[in-house]
Amino acid sequence: MAxxxxxxxxxxxxxxxxxxPASREKRLFLVLPIFIGVISGxxxxxxRISIEWLRLGLLGKELHxxxxxxxxxxxxxxxxxxxxxEFVFPAARGSGLNQTKAAxxxxxxxxxxxxxxxxxxxTALALGAGYSLGPEDPSVxxxxxxxxxxxxxxxxxxxxxxxxxxxxxxxxxxxxxNAPITALLFVIEEVVGNWNASVLGSxxxxxxxxxxxxxxxxxxxxxxxxxxxxxxxxRELGAYAILGIAGGLGALVFAWTLRQLRPRxxxxxxxTRLVQPPVAGLLIGLIGxxxxxxxxxxxxxxxxQAIGGGMTWKLLLVLALLKMVATTLGFSSGTPGGMFAxxxxxxxxLGTAIGTLEQLWLPHLASSGLLGPIGSYALVGMGVFxxxxxxxxxxxVFLVLEVSGNYSLVAPVILANTVxxxxxxxxxxxxxxxxxxxxxGLDLPSMEEMREEERLHIEDALESSGERSDPSQTIAVxxxxxxxxxxxxxxxxxxxxxxxxxxRFADGSGYALGGEELEQLGACASPETAVGDLMxxxxxxxxxxxMPLDATLRHFARWxxxxxxxxxxxxxxxGVLTEAEVLACFRSAEHG
Amino acid sequence: xxxxxxxxxLVAVTVGLFGATELYYVAYSHYRASLGLPIDNSxxxxxxxxxxx
Numbered sequence: 001m002a003x004x005x006x007x008x009x010x011x012x013x014x015x016x017x018x019x020x021p022a023s024r025e026k027r028l029f030l031v032l033p034i035f036i037g038v039i040s041g042x043x044x045x046x047x048r049i050s051i052e053w054l055r056l057g058l059l060g061k062e063l064h065x066x067x068x069x070x071x072x073x074x075x076x077x078x079x080x081x082x083x084x085x086e087f088v089f090p091a092a093r094g095s096g097l098n099q100t101k102a103a104x105x106x107x108x109x110x111x112x113x114x115x116x117x118x119x120x121x122x123t124a125l126a127l128g129a130g131y132s133l134g135p136e137d138p139s140v141x142x143x144x145x146x147x148x149x150x151x152x153x154x155x156x157x158x159x160x161x162x163x164x165x166x167x168x169x170x171x172x173x174x175x176x177x178n179a180p181i182t183a184l185l186f187v188i189e190e191v192v193g194n195w196n197a198s199v200l201g202s203x204x205x206x207x208x209x210x211x212x213x214x215x216x217x218x219x220x221x222x223x224x225x226x227x228x229x230x231x232x233x234x235r236e237l238g239a240y241a242i243l244g245i246a247g248g249l250g251a252l253v254f255a256w257t258l259r260q261l262r263p264r265x266x267x268x269x270x271x272t273r274l275v276q277p278p279v280a281g282l283l284i285g286l287i288g289x290x291x292x293x294x295x296x297x298x299x300x301x302x303x304x305q306a307i308g309g310g311m312t313w314k315l316l317l318v319l320a321l322l323k324m325v326a327t328t329l330g331f332s333s334g335t336p337g338g339m340f341a342x343x344x345x346x347x348x349x350l351g352t353a354i355g356t357l358e359q360l361w362l363p364h365l366a367s368s369g370l371l372g373p374i375g376s377y378a379l380v381g382m383g384v385f386x387x388x389x390x391x392x393x394x395x396x397v398f399l400v401l402e403v404s405g406n407y408s409l410v411a412p413v414i415l416a417n418t419v420x421x422x423x424x425x426x427x428x429x430x431x432x433x434x435x436x437x438x439x440x441g442l443d444l445p446s447m448e449e450m451r452e453e454e455r456l457h458i459e460d461a462l463e464s465s466g467e468r469s470d471p472s473q474t475i476a477v478x479x480x481x482x483x484x485x486x487x488x489x490x491x492x493x494x495x496x497x498x499x500x501x502x503x504r505f506a507d508g509s510g511y512a513l514g515g516e517e518l519e520q521l522g523a524c525a526s527p528e529t530a531v532g533d534l535m536x537x538x539x540x541x542x543x544x545x546x547m548p549l550d551a552t553l554r555h556f557a558r559w560x561x562x563x564x565x566x567x568x569x570x571x572x573x574x575g576v577l578t579e580a581e582v583l584a585c586f587r588s589a590e591h592g
Numbered sequence: 593x594x595x596x597x598x599x600x601x602l603v604a605v606t607v608g609l610f611g612a613t614e615l616y617y618v619a620y621s622h623y624r625a626s627l628g629l630p631i632d633n634s635x636x637x638x639x640x641x642x643x644x645x
Contacts, residue, residue: 024595035602042606042613049620061627153598217617 025160033202036150036164037171037209040143044175044210045217047120047142051135054128055297063130063293070130070288070296074281077129081122081335082277089118095133095331095338096141098437101191101444104165108158109148111165116145122336126277130296132284132326133337134344136176140187143172143210163199166191170203171210177340178223179402180204180211186395193447222405223300224307226375237415240380243354244416247384248423250350254324254389255424255432262332263439273334280333284326295323299345303382306352307375313360316353320346339432343389344382344403351381379404380416387417388424391431391447396421454589458552458564459545461585462575475512475561475576480505480532484522487531491515500560500578502540505532508571509539510563545574552582 058073085093092115103111123138147168151161166187174183184207192199231237265276287295294302302319305311327342355377379400387396396417401407430438437444476490478501491499492515499515513521513535521534540563541555552562556579566572621631 028595031599032602035606038606039609042609045613046616049616053620053623056623056627056629061629150602153601154595217613 025156028154028156029160029163029202030205032147032150032154032164033167033171033206034209036143036147036168037174037206037211038213039150040139040146040168040171040206041175041210041213043116043120043142043146044139044172045214047124047135047139048176048218050120050124051127051298054124055130058128059130059296063288063296065291065293066289067293068289070293071282071285074129074131074285074296075278076281077125078131078278078281078333078335079274081125082274084118084122084125085277085334085336086273089115089122091115092118092122092336093334094336094436095137095433096139096336097137097190097338098433098440098442098444100141100144100165100169101437102442103144103148104162104191105444106442109144109151109161109163109165111141111145111148113145113149116142119145119336123338126330126335126337127298129281130284130288130293131281131330131335131337132295132297132299132323132342133330133335133339134298134341135338136173136340137338138336139172139176139338140169141172143168143170143175143206146171147206163202166199167202167206171206173210174207175210175214177399177403178211178214178218178220179399180207182395182399182402183207183211185398186392189392189395190390190447193445223403224304224379226307226373226379226404226406226409228406228408231411237412239355239358240377240412240416241419242358243351243377243380244384244419245423246354247347247350247381247416248388248420248427250320250346251385251388251420251424252427254328254346255428255435257324257328258331258432259435261328262436265332265334266439276333277335280329280335283329287322287326292319292322294319295326295345298341299323300341303345303348303378306348307378309352309374311352311356313353313356316349316356320349320353323349339390340386343385347382347385348378349381351377351379351384354381376409376412379406379409380412383413383417384420388420389432391421391425393417393421456549456585456589457545458543458547458549458577459574460589461549461552461577461582462545462564464585464588465577465581466575475500475502475578477502477504477510477563477573477576478531479503480535481530482532483527484525484529484531484534485527488515488518488522491518496560496578498560502561502563502576503531503535504563504573505539506571508565508569508573511535511538512540512559512561512563512576514560549582549585552577553579556582 058077059069063070091099091112096119099111103109119138119141123133123135126133127135144165145168147164151164169191170183170187173186174180177183184203187203188200284296306316323342323346327339330337331339352374355374359374383396383400386399387393397413400413401410434446475496476494478487478490480503487501491501494500494515500512501518502510502512504510522529525534540559543552543562543564544567545564555562560578562577564574564577566574624631
């Protein structure tokens with residue numbers, strides 16, 4: 001019979017087992033992600049259609065230099081966005097990525113529907129009017145907001161409510177990119193930061209559901225089409241490594257400009273928030289008006305042009321630089337919009353420019369087929385910039401493969417992305433979104449630091465205790481068939497103050513106890529009784545050398561020493577650890 | 593019972609949203625067609641190369 005919750009009116013007493021049973025939450029954790037994925041997918045579809053509709057309505061079918069609308073539209077729409085963000089949807093500011101992480105780690109996964117609609121409306125207006133931002137990061141927040149609303153309806157525990165935020169985020173990103181694996185990896189790599197997370201299955205379900213809806217409306221063709229690449233000579237990879245170095249340095253420049261402008265604009269008086277977006281819109285429009293309308297809006301069509309080839313390296317480099325300027329202006333002014341699309345744009349332009357230059361400067365390599373098709377440089381450039389700027393190396397690889405549907409690029413992509421990531425990280429260890437988080441006064445967990453964190457394992461403590469300890473100072477391990485009187489003598493001879501010994505049984509299990517407890521257990525027994533027969537049924541926990549060291553700590557509340565066993569042979573012993581030895585291992589790791 | 597009601601509501605919202613999205617998509621396709629733009633194979637900003645078959 002279930003326990004009854006104590007206190008309160010008996011009439012309203014709720015059986016404890018039915019309050020929030022674990023099995024109910026587990027079932028909901030499998031069912032709700034599908035609905036969250038479908039609803040997020042539908043909203044993202046409407047969002048993407050809205051962006052295009054607004055773009056066609058506000059700027060026309062094609063953007064031409066010298067068209068007055070290129071200046072007027074972003075300026076006027078900038079005023080509308082500034083008003084909406086300042087007075088109606090104040091939480092809609094920013095890209096949506098940090099807000100999703102903040103929801104997960106600070107607000108129990110809560111994102112209001114008002115914020116979600118604000119983000120959808122303001123971002124659609126901004127992108128439709130030509131602001132140089134992207135729709136993907138806002139889609140992450142839209143998905144997280146749907147997850148928050150749905151999970152709250154089912155009155156789940158706080159822990160589960162928190163975990164639903166990344167589930168929705170994956171659905172939103174999968175629908176926006178048409179790339180479910182990328183969405184899964186990004187959410188685990190950058191939002192959750194833990195591959196052992198119990199949320200993994202739900203994230204997969206939501207990402208696939210969101211992507212299925214997106215494909216239902218927009219088809220299953222990849223975002224970009226790239227010719228198949230065949231690596232004929234390993235030296236070809238050198239060209240991609242150069243691209244990795246250039247991309248890493250380019251990402252550092254982009255991050256630097258954002259870090260310079262964003263805090264300066266944020267420090268201006270409050271009233272300037274009403275003029276910052278229109279001024280940014282005016283300047284972005286001016287770039288388009290003066291001859292480079294390609295930098296306006298999301299820019300996927302220009303990426304496709306670059307992949308197709310035919311653009312000069314000078315134009316490509318100019319577009320990459322101007323896109324950095326335009327995105328810095330738009331993002332720093334507080335206009336809602338994401339950084340994914342601009343990152344891909346800059347990477348594609350930079351990659352294509354470097355590919356074109358390599359073909360120009362090394363014609364003998366190009367003619368002998370040692371340089372890949374120009375489209376492959378555009379694609380690898382996208383991955384390179386994504387890895388170096390957003391510091392998501394694993395996601396960057398799958399992003400490139402999924403948005404192109406081309407797996408022949410895997411070797412160059414891995415090489416170039418790794419080079420770019422290492423270059424960027426060695427110069428600036430703080431990722432850009434983490435810098436933004438700190439500027440905003442939030443203290444969210446750093447995924448970069450979590451990746452670098454060296455986790456200690458039980459084997460480390462065994463090793464360090466083996467190096468340090470004198471064999472005469474180790475805990476005596478006694479066989480269970482040893483007579484009680486001999487065990488007592490061993491306990492008295494123990495170098496430890498409380499006479500700790502460890503009794504081992506034939507099946508490999510053990511029982512650790514102090515001399516006092518041993519005396520009490522054997523008080524009524526004959527001195528010849530086997531000490532194992534005096535022990536209670538309880539046994540030491542099963543611990544193995546590959547387990548995390550912190551897993552041992554909670555057991556020291558009950559046991560004076562722990563037995564470390566061998567996974568292959570149950571009866572074999574790897575060692576014995578005391579609390580002091582474990583703490584000494586943590587201390588030595590802390591001091592290098 | 594509370595879960596069943598909430599799930600029923602969720603299904604209703606999902607179906608309703610499907611209907612609304614379909615109408616929005618059709619209306620947008622008409623708008624594109626009125627501009628002389630192809631409705632099946634022409635990315636403008638965020639859409640992939642091939643639209644719904």
